[in-house]
Amino acid sequence: MDSFIKAENFTKIAPYGSLFWQGMVVTVMLSIFTVAIGFVLALILSSMRMSRFYPLAFLGLDKDGHQKEKGALVAVSKFNPLSFIATAYVEILRSTPVIVQVAIIYYGVFGSIITLPSFTFLGFIKFERFFPGVVALGMNSGAYLCEIMRSGIQSIDDGQSEAARSLGMSQFQNMRYIILPQAIKNILPAIANEFVVIIKESAITYTIGVQDIMSAVNAVRGATFIIIEPLLVATAIYFCLCFPTSKLIAYFERRMSRGDKR
Amino acid sequence: METRDKLIQVIDLEKHYNGGAIKALDGITVDIDKGDVMVVIGPSGSGKSTFLRSLNLLEEPTGGAIIFDDVDITRKKYKDENGKWIKVNVDIHRQKMGMVFQHFNLFPHMTIMENMILAPVKVKKLPEEDARKKAIELLKRVGLEDRADAYPIQLSGGQKQRIAIVRALMMEPEVMLFDEPTSALDPEMVGEVLDVMKQLASEGMTMVVVTHEMGFAKEVGNRVLFMADGKLLEQGTPAEVFEHPKHPRLQEFFSKVL
Numbered sequence: 258m259d260s261f262i263k264a265e266n267f268t269k270i271a272p273y274g275s276l277f278w279q280g281m282v283v284t285v286m287l288s289i290f291t292v293a294i295g296f297v298l299a300l301i302l303s304s305m306r307m308s309r310f311y312p313l314a315f316l317g318l319d320k321d322g323h324q325k326e327k328g329a330l331v332a333v334s335k336f337n338p339l340s341f342i343a344t345a346y347v348e349i350l351r352s353t354p355v356i357v358q359v360a361i362i363y364y365g366v367f368g369s370i371i372t373l374p375s376f377t378f379l380g381f382i383k384f385e386r387f388f389p390g391v392v393a394l395g396m397n398s399g400a401y402l403c404e405i406m407r408s409g410i411q412s413i414d415d416g417q418s419e420a421a422r423s424l425g426m427s428q429f430q431n432m433r434y435i436i437l438p439q440a441i442k443n444i445l446p447a448i449a450n451e452f453v454v455i456i457k458e459s460a461i462t463y464t465i466g467v468q469d470i471m472s473a474v475n476a477v478r479g480a481t482f483i484i485i486e487p488l489l490v491a492t493a494i495y496f497c498l499c500f501p502t503s504k505l506i507a508y509f510e511r512r513m514s515r516g517d518k519r
Numbered sequence: 520m521e522t523r524d525k526l527i528q529v530i531d532l533e534k535h536y537n538g539g540a541i542k543a544l545d546g547i548t549v550d551i552d553k554g555d556v557m558v559v560i561g562p563s564g565s566g567k568s569t570f571l572r573s574l575n576l577l578e579e580p581t582g583g584a585i586i587f588d589d590v591d592i593t594r595k596k597y598k599d600e601n602g603k604w605i606k607v608n609v610d611i612h613r614q615k616m617g618m619v620f621q622h623f624n625l626f627p628h629m630t631i632m633e634n635m636i637l638a639p640v641k642v643k644k645l646p647e648e649d650a651r652k653k654a655i656e657l658l659k660r661v662g663l664e665d666r667a668d669a670y671p672i673q674l675s676g677g678q679k680q681r682i683a684i685v686r687a688l689m690m691e692p693e694v695m696l697f698d699e700p701t702s703a704l705d706p707e708m709v710g711e712v713l714d715v716m717k718q719l720a721s722e723g724m725t726m727v728v729v730t731h732e733m734g735f736a737k738e739v740g741n742r743v744l745f746m747a748d749g750k751l752l753e754q755g756t757p758a759e760v761f762e763h764p765k766h767p768r769l770q771e772f773f774s775k776v777l
Contacts, residue, residue: 414624416624417624417626419618419624420618420620420625420683421638422577422613423575423577423616423617423618423687423696424613424614424617424637424638424642424686424690425610425613425614425638425642425643425690426610426641426642427610427642430641434641439627439628442628
């Protein structure tokens with residue numbers, strides 16, 4: 258009976274080792290840039306979602322400068338366009354598949370509207386395929402990270418804000434010194450999870466020709482007709498990337514939990 | 520009565536929810552004078568906490584006025600004598616009003632010392648050295664100077680509340696607001712917190728205290744307010760209110776709690 262995994266197959270795919278190496282570099286680069294874009298985007302989006310920007314607030318005030326109690330104008334005065342835009346963005350990005358988003362960004366935005374220069378960097382990364390992949394993944398993870406940040410901030414007891422504000426701190430000082438330090442600690446596990454998801458999800462960019470780990474698997478399969486063993490190599494590489502990432506964040510989590518123990 | 524020095528004037532204060540369907544505060548008018556120790560009592564849901572929280576705008580009143588430093592702080596903006604619109608800066612008014620909460624609300628990620636010096640250093644721009652000295656002094660007053668480097672979770676409830684009081688005092692407020700400061704404490708710790716408050720009152724601090732401690736109201740308060748259903752039903756000196764309650768709701772309340 259044929260065994261499921263054959264040792265000699267590993268020797269057969271060994272000459273393609275550099276493909277896996279290049280694929281791993283691409284995956285790591287994809288993940289780093291995606292996290293960077295996603296993080297910045299999430300900061301902007303979550304502050305938009307939680308902003309208190311009411312450009313029409315004056316419609317809800319009576320002639321003494323007091324807030325009116327009811328009427329259609331009160332609802333209009335509470336309209337926050339920043340929050341509306343950010344919420345719409347998050348809901349759309351969360352409710353559509355990443356594979357579709359990647360395709361739309363690659364074939365739609367960078368295929369017809371914007372033309373990217375065609376060159377390779379680090380020797381083997383094709384910019385015109387890599388860049389749309391990073392943009393699409395970054396936009397997607399920005400939506401998720403935004404929700405993580407928002408939930409983290411809103412998980413802090415209102416009493417903390419009340420205490421800070423009653424000491425005369427501004428909304429910004431309250432965020433900077435009281436809310437964010439506590440919120441970041443609370444959301445670290447969720448952030449770790451999202452980072453790991455990004456590393457794994459970056460595999461989807463092989464559909465637009467980014468030569469990451471999955472693309473190496475397919476190249477080897479095409480050349481040697483061996484399937485299982487390349488997949489196992491890919492599995493091992495992904496694990497070696499993801500596991501240390503979550504361990505590293507767990508370390509920061511422990512370091513930040515002073516004040517939790519008696 | 521002209522000799523009394525008005526600090527906060529509350530005029531017909533209202534807090535309505537659902538467009539007036541629920542009236543948490545229904546026309547409260549009262550003056551808080553310098554040196555007053557005003558104790559607010561009443562059944563739960565009477566609006567006494569809402570009243571207290573309205574004073575520093577943690578709750579936004581829907582009507583009436585709170586005059587503090589000649590400014591109606593319930594308005595978002597007002598016209599000065601030249602007819603210019605000026606925005607009301609709530610942060611500045613809050614600096615002059617210390618607040619103590621039922622659940623202490625110490626900042627758990629900071630040591631006691633950091634808790635105390637944060638606002639003076641960041642808001643009042645007090646040099647950190649001076650703030651530390653002042654914090655040590657205040658900690659000595661409440662007998663907790665050896666806990667300066669502890670985290671809040673390492674303290675008992677009574678200790679936390681004493682820290683919360685001196686943290687508010689660090690800003691040198693003109694008035695201290697206490698929102699049921701002993702309600703979340705184990706019975707044996709109530710005394711130590713009340714002692715700090717008594718000491719504060721004897722030093723002439725203006726205080727507004729929402730509490731269920733009738734003993735404290737009698738002994739330390741110079742004015743007692745009774746609230747029910749968002750209305751101010753009776754007020755007077757502790758002797759008047761406790762010995763000769765006039766309003767039937769107050770008589771009923773005392774029959775339950777005394």
